[in-house]
Amino acid sequence: MRRPAFTLVESVLAVTLTMILTAAAIGGLRGVQSWRAATAVRRVQSDLLFARQAALLSGRRTLCAFDLQNKSYEIQQEATPRTGALVASVIEHPLAGVAWRVRLGDLAAGLGVSLSPSLNPSAVGFNATGSPVSSSGTLLASDVVLTFTSGAKLTVRAGSGLCEVAWP
Numbered sequence: 001m002r003r004p005a006f007t008l009v010e011s012v013l014a015v016t017l018t019m020i021l022t023a024a025a026i027g028g029l030r031g032v033q034s035w036r037a038a039t040a041v042r043r044v045q046s047d048l049l050f051a052r053q054a055a056l057l058s059g060r061r062t063l064c065a066f067d068l069q070n071k072s073y074e075i076q077q078e079a080t081p082r083t084g085a086l087v088a089s090v091i092e093h094p095l096a097g098v099a100w101r102v103r104l105g106d107l108a109a110g111l112g113v114s115l116s117p118s119l120n121p122s123a124v125g126f127n128a129t130g131s132p133v134s135s136s137g138t139l140l141a142s143d144v145v146l147t148f149t150s151g152a153k154l155t156v157r158a159g160s161g162l163c164e165v166a167w168p
Contacts, residue, residue, distance in 0.1 A: 037150035040107035048163045055126035063125035071112045075100040112149040124156050132161045
């Protein structure tokens, strides 16, 4: 009596189909990773634009302060408008109701950022007129470029404060 079994052809087809589906899934994961990195860059751009709008509406200097070691940033705003020295506190996210701190790794695994020119501390801010400033409050003399490990570059224009993204 014969036992039901798979033929060699059926076994080879099953293994081949499994390999093809696995290759497609791995390729899809790479697409997801690059999509997450692009979304993270857009999030940073959006947060910078929010900081600019907050400065315009409140009349207070607002910064996006980057912690390059921990790959994170927070949105800070001076307590009293136009007092000179920046005594800032982290502002509350208007929707989430928590301190506005963002870890880039939470947005896209392994994503990091560097600033050029190097600012100390690493912060890009906006004054009451929406012009980009350093953390000390001086107007930026040149554009600030945030370069992400994904290859994307986000440029904050010195004259206008516009934020533009260039993709690799």
